[in-house]
Amino acid sequence: MGIVHGDLMTLNIGPQHPSTHGVLRLKVKTDGEIISEVEPYIGYLHRCFEKHCENVTYDQVIPYTDRCDYIASMNNNFGYAVAVEELMKIKVPERVEYIRVIVAELNRIASHLLALGTFGLDVGAFTPFLYMFRDRERILDIFEVLCGARLLYNYIWVGGVSHDFPKEFVKIVYSFLDYFEPKIKEYNEILTYNKIFIERTADVGVMPPEVAISYGVSGPNLRGSGVQWDIRKNETYSIYEKFDFDIPVGSGIMGTVGDCWDRYYVRMQEMPQSAKIIRQALKAIPEGNVHQALPKKIRPPKGFIYKRTESPRGDLAYYIVSDGSPIPFRLKMRSPAFTALSVLGEISQGWMMSDVIAILGSLDIVLGEIDR
Amino acid sequence: MSEDQDKYIAEVVEKALRGDMDAINNIEDRVTRSKAKAALIKAKRLSKTAAAEAAPAEETAQTDTTPTEKSLNQKVAESLEKKFSGSIDSEDVNEHIQLNGKNWFEIAQYLKDNPDLLFDSLQCITGFDFGEGEALEVRYNLHSMTHYHAIEIRIKTDRNDPKVPSVEQVWRIGDWFERETYDMYGIVFEGHHNMTRILCPEDWEGWPLRKDYETQETYHGIIVPKVKEGWE
Numbered sequence: 206m207g208i209v210h211g212d213l214m215t216l217n218i219g220p221q222h223p224s225t226h227g228v229l230r231l232k233v234k235t236d237g238e239i240i241s242e243v244e245p246y247i248g249y250l251h252r253c254f255e256k257h258c259e260n261v262t263y264d265q266v267i268p269y270t271d272r273c274d275y276i277a278s279m280n281n282n283f284g285y286a287v288a289v290e291e292l293m294k295i296k297v298p299e300r301v302e303y304i305r306v307i308v309a310e311l312n313r314i315a316s317h318l319l320a321l322g323t324f325g326l327d328v329g330a331f332t333p334f335l336y337m338f339r340d341r342e343r344i345l346d347i348f349e350v351l352c353g354a355r356l357l358y359n360y361i362w363v364g365g366v367s368h369d370f371p372k373e374f375v376k377i378v379y380s381f382l383d384y385f386e387p388k389i390k391e392y393n394e395i396l397t398y399n400k401i402f403i404e405r406t407a408d409v410g411v412m413p414p415e416v417a418i419s420y421g422v423s424g425p426n427l428r429g430s431g432v433q434w435d436i437r438k439n440e441t442y443s444i445y446e447k448f449d450f451d452i453p454v455g456s457g458i459m460g461t462v463g464d465c466w467d468r469y470y471v472r473m474q475e476m477p478q479s480a481k482i483i484r485q486a487l488k489a490i491p492e493g494n495v496h497q498a499l500p501k502k503i504r505p506p507k508g509f510i511y512k513r514t515e516s517p518r519g520d521l522a523y524y525i526v527s528d529g530s531p532i533p534f535r536l537k538m539r540s541p542a543f544t545a546l547s548v549l550g551e552i553s554q555g556w557m558m559s560d561v562i563a564i565l566g567s568l569d570i571v572l573g574e575i576d577r
Numbered sequence: 578m579s580e581d582q583d584k585y586i587a588e589v590v591e592k593a594l595r596g597d598m599d600a601i602n603n604i605e606d607r608v609t610r611s612k613a614k615a616a617l618i619k620a621k622r623l624s625k626t627a628a629a630e631a632a633p634a635e636e637t638a639q640t641d642t643t644p645t646e647k648s649l650n651q652k653v654a655e656s657l658e659k660k661f662s663g664s665i666d667s668e669d670v671n672e673h674i675q676l677n678g679k680n681w682f683e684i685a686q687y688l689k690d691n692p693d694l695l696f697d698s699l700q701c702i703t704g705f706d707f708g709e710g711e712a713l714e715v716r717y718n719l720h721s722m723t724h725y726h727a728i729e730i731r732i733k734t735d736r737n738d739p740k741v742p743s744v745e746q747v748w749r750i751g752d753w754f755e756r757e758t759y760d761m762y763g764i765v766f767e768g769h770h771n772m773t774r775i776l777c778p779e780d781w782e783g784w785p786l787r788k789d790y791e792t793q794e795t796y797h798g799i800i801v802p803k804v805k806e807g808w809e
Binding site: 247248251253255256259416418419420421432434439440511513520522524526528530531532535537539543544547548551576577 | 601602614697698699700701703704705706716718722725729748749750752753761774775776777778785786790
């Protein structure tokens with residue numbers, strides 16, 4: 206971009222910095238104010254998730270999956286439970302499937318609210334952050350009613366869930382949805398169509414679909430680039446095929462397809478879709494015993510499985526190899542944020558320092574899941 | 578390893594060979610159990626009586642594979658055999674395709690570009706250790722965003738000198754996935770531009786996810802805590 210090239214300056218962002226969403230260090234080489242190279246250094250939160258899993262039983266892995274992506278713990282539990290169930294060929298009761306979809310979609314809304322709020326914060330909008338945290342708080346309260354925990358739930362187990370819905374729970378969720386759905390308009394007014402916000406994000410950090418696919422980027426980031434890919438629809442699991450919902454993709458309304466604004470807007474449009482799924486599920490939820498299919502001892506037969514699910518950040522996959530014992534022989538977690546961060550160096554070249562922060566915010570990474 | 582432990586392991590391995598896997602699985606001590614498992618694998622290899630069960634997991638695995646998936650794997654295997662003869666290691670291609678690593682870069686390029694296959698997305702690279710003294714393996718899960726199909730490729734490599742050609746230039750995400758596999762298993766991906774550790778510190782010793790890994794005692798003068806025994 207720059208015509209006159211000066212000496213490159215090396216600059217460190219992080220590991221402790223509010224805009225890095227955790228403990229991430231970016232080594233940035235700048236030519237004046239133009240970025241010529243960004244190299245992420247990760248591993249500050251590495252806790253040997255995979256080694257740990259080789260030492261504990263299958264059910265003891267679940268609390269650790271909570272702690273990988275601590276923003277969307279339900280979805281992590283869900284993905285793990287689905288993978289082990291498929292390995293063991295367990296069929297869970299209908300009620301459990303509905304409960305799981307409801308809590309996973311609620312958690313998706315909470316996760317997106319946090320992602321959008323902090324993204325606004327990164328580019329200098331403080332108020333929307335408070336609005337979104339206010340509403341996220343209500344979802345956390347709902348989860349507290351459900352299982353006592355606000356962030357790390359350990360709720361979805363292999364073969365079932367830990368508790369059935371408490372009394373009046375359906376009513377609470379309905380009242381939340383009635384409260385939440387009109388709020389989307391409020392967010393749009395305060396942030397989405399804010400002129401400064403558009404200036405800061407539209408046309409910035411464009412990620413073409415080929416680049417996104419080559420880097421394994423998935424979820425809302427990939428859809429922001431205009432690729433219609435959602436595991437809930439394309440490789441459906443659990444009971445997602447029963448629900449009617451759309452997959453929003455980026456279309457470059459404010460700038461180019463695949464810019465920061467598109468990634469932001471895909472998340473914004475996904476929240477009402479999640480609400481739609483929850484409404485359908487609440488309506489159709491059958492009666493049943495949620496502990497009926499819980500296995501006494503989880504001991505999958507010899508074999509392996511690679512199972513993908515759609516977490517709020519993208520394709521969350523577990524590769525599990527069982528040797529027939531109650532302890533996983535090998536468990537690998539394919540984390541969507543890991544692949545999303547790897548693309549940062551590619552798409553932030555040629556932008557200004559402040560744009561790198563915007564691009565990083567739009568990728569919605571969680572370091573707990575990257576480092577595992 | 579003390580002599581008592583040796584004796585104990587020999588006993589449980591005897592039992593397991595007679596079909597009582599619980600003898601091993603119920604060992605309280607984590608280290609002893611993994612050692613016993615490794616010994617069991619060796620014993621099986623030697624006796625060759627249970628050749629099919631040699632590896633702890635996969636070979637005998639029975640998972641449901643739909644007919645379409647089977648035909649895809651066979652199709653890929655056939656076209657690879659035609660184009661790169663001698664690159665496929667195993668006849669059995671129902672669940673995965675076992676390559677020997679020769680020409681892997683060219684094969685990867687072919688899998689990505691062939692209009693019938695178009696595996697444009699590398700989903701995951703998983704390192705794998707069969708146990709103490711056994712081979713290491715790299716497993717690639719490929720997916721096509723055009724045809725919506727997926728395959729699994731596996732490449733075995735020697736434990737003492739693990740080397741696999743890098744596919745970083747084919748799928749860009751290979752860069753980080755390969756670094757992660759190197760970090761955890763010490764498998765060197767030849768042709769990678771920056772083969773360094775990614776999650777562990779640069780000067781960490783050993784390959785943590787190998788089955789025979791033992792934690793270093795100190796790191797920069799700080800004592801590395803040992804795994805607590807009997808925490809299961």
